[in-house]
Amino acid sequence: MLKNKGKELLFVQWLLLSFVLLSCINHAHAGVTSAFVRHEWPSVDIPLDNEAFAVPKGYNAPQQVHITQGDYDGKAIIISWVTTDKPGSNQVRYGMSDGKYDFTAEGTVQNYTFYNYKSGYIHQCLIGGLEYDTKYYYEIGDVNSARKFWFQTPPKIDPDVPYKFGIIGDLGQTFNSLSTIQHYMETGAQTVLFVGDLSYADRYEYHDVGVRWDSWGRFIEQSAAYQPWIWSAGNHEIEYMPHMGEIIPFRNYLHRYPTPYLSTKSSSPLWYAVRRASAHIIVLSSYSPFVKYTPQWRWLAKELKRVDRDKTPWLIVLMHVPMYNSNDAHFMEGESMRVVFESWFCHYKVDIVFAGHVHAYERSYRVSNIHYNISSGSPFPAPDKSAPIYITVGDGGNQEGLAQRFKDPQPDYSAFREASYGHSTLEIKNRTHAIYHWNRNDDGKRVPTDSFVLHNQYWGQSRRRRKLKKNHLHSVVKNLPRSERL
Template identity: 85%
Template sequence: MVNGGCIIMAMFWNKRKNSMLVQLLLLSSALLSCINNGNAGVTSPFVRNEWPSVDIPLENEIFAVPKGYNAPQQVHITQGDYDGKAVIISWVTADEPGSNKVQYGLSEGKYDFTAEGTMQNYTFYNYKSGYIHQCLIDDLQYDTKYYYEIGDGDFSRRFWFRTPPQVDPDAPYKFGIIGDLGQTYNSLSTIEHCLETGAQTILFVGDLSYADRYEYHDVGVRWDSWGRFVERSAAYQPWIWSAGNHEIEYFPYMGEVIPFRNYLHRYPTPYPASKSSSPLWYAVRRASAHIIVLSSYSPFVKYTPQWTWLQEELKRVDREKTPWLIVLMHAPIYNSNDAHFMEGESMRVVFESWFCRYKVDIVFAGHVHAYERSYRISNIRYNNASSGASNPVPDKSAPVYITVGDGGNQEGLALRFRDPQPDYSAFREASYGHSTLEIKNRTHALYHWNRNDDGKRVQTDSFMLHNQYWGDNRRRRKLNKNRLHSVLDNLPLSLIL
């Protein structure tokens, strides 16, 4: 329907222009309605296993070690602070420690600045890691392309990255979302297709290398190969990391009983910037988005460190500055696949009411090796009344829940969706792919799920996401009123009655 503000504006136009305006507004409303509804209640019949779900052999050129003695490898970057003015650059030197410095500047080959990082290595069973370097570069300019160089002499390597725009409610930005990636040919297809989208930052929802499917020395070897595998993206685009179950790596038979050891040594996060006590849960602000990362495999019930931290972090969210509130986790809260069915239920009981109270826009998860999108639904009534029906109901304050555990790992696809499709499920398909979320302004973002199909990227599920905070009626009326006054102020006098 055309809102009251638009009707008033239309009255200032002559009869012909009034008719054209009304038709245009009605058409726009109809189109937005169609986009909003997406593919309602669809279980896609498309099932494709493009290549066998086996890891790419180590001798494949995709895992090639960079040429030159002690050349840096496994280069990747992530956000290094709360607001996007810093990056953490990580790399490995295999033969000796080498230089721990990063040279960087605004022109390729001309570096006006130098930062110095830290170095560590570790053992896992009888595997000994290379020398892992991590360097924080801070006090950067917003929306600026930086070039950086790491390594020594003739065997140094050069890369670049771009900082996000300044934190602002109308800053446009494009995220890629990947989960459960691994290192198969299907994984490679996902990476290459995501690069085609122009996504500026990757939101990763856990399960990186799947090295835990190997044993003994080979666990570390497959962490190394995966680091080289994702470098084509991760050395240039910040990846916002979250941990999955395949990062736990609890192996008593190998004498390895400290969870997340490989992951925590290799993939740092800026957790102190958001006052977190653990690198497994933290938050960053990037452009117009506030991104919260949770750990499905760390304690999260009442009064635990993660529960306490999230309670405080949600209070710090300022929707006037970062209108988009996004949550990343590994185990999905809503899932209609037989694989991992109901595994996220305990986290749902603890956190779902907070997601609704603070109007989280979207929750991304992985774990299930298929794609699924929900409507805005909640089950918090069941939590509050033991006699209530345990069925999700439509809830305008709830987030959209999206599972993207379809990156391409060797465990293969989760092919068994539950039948019938539950009412809360909008679209689901068992095939490989990744998602993009393109924020347009404070009120709208365009979402796509992209299927990997015969070497092509196919936009299969799309919808326009309406912001939870700026989309409520009171604020919409206020915004439309201000925009109406702005339009009227700029109308030629000849068009005003």
């Protein structure tokens, strides 16, 4: 009997060893450069009279409705909308039943000018004290032109609660952009992590800049009015246009897209953090000062120390400019931020970093370049089990088109890359595993093209293997007769 049990133990050990070897092999093969070439629609903006930008019916009806998380832990929401003719009602009526609104909240209203464009009346309302994992219905606008929507709050913060995020970047307002949104909405994801470059209105001039911000707000309403989009800013939000007398960066973006930055003691809406379900999400600004002792640097140093992996095991970072990119487009632009923050990402075991900016898709292996200091150390990225996976999702569909020139040969740090339009999803299963997909938008359908199982960095593979082995051996010994136990 004991001899048979010994054989069983050896077999278990062999299985564990095989798993380790296979894992090493899976991480050792060369990266893939997809040969797929996208030829669906031209990269031109949708005409303003298209139904994708339809103005809602009714006098002074609310439009450009969108929501985002309103606090640190997911019990608050910020609802934003625009009325064009007059301020109108600034009240949100909401409740847990459709058409029955037991609660009301009052928001604020503002407008602004950009060159000779005058915005509509921008309403923003913070609603707090919400219940977790609850569907809320809300109504905004005056009685005769009121509009109804709904949203679902996240589950209570818990290390093993499942949750599904979508990741979109560099969206714009072309037919390719519309394909991205519509295909994303089929995934069942519950929140969008947006990695910058929203409307591409800065591709226009003078009055048309504001007009294209309005059209984009109506364009994304089909999703953003019903689930939070977690915003980060890109270079197309800067809109530094001295020839038009506009020299204050991010003016349109900051007026229209609020963030819950005060809840994490950030000094700017451009960098902040939220906790949602089992994830801690940190948003950084690639176009704000980030070197040592700047406000963003000081804030991130404190925020990383606040992360509690026992409560939110998944640590996700959003930024616009990728730290690792093998495309000719924007090559090495993220190097300065990499030098400043990469060692922190490795030290705190960030799971995954999402970026945009490059209009193509690319995924890295777990690598770092933190040991090179000009005078010593290898100047090349090296495999690093503590490093995050870097993913560029700058392929939303904007009018600038795709970045189709990748470096040849493909660098060792690059696992998969393709110049095509698409979006990603990250489906968290529990504290140890998540499933990632990049979905190509091709020929009117969503095509899962790159996928893998993401292992949590904090509750990592070695920790799981030891626990698996310990539990299995305990089970084997427990089932042995007492006379045969060691």
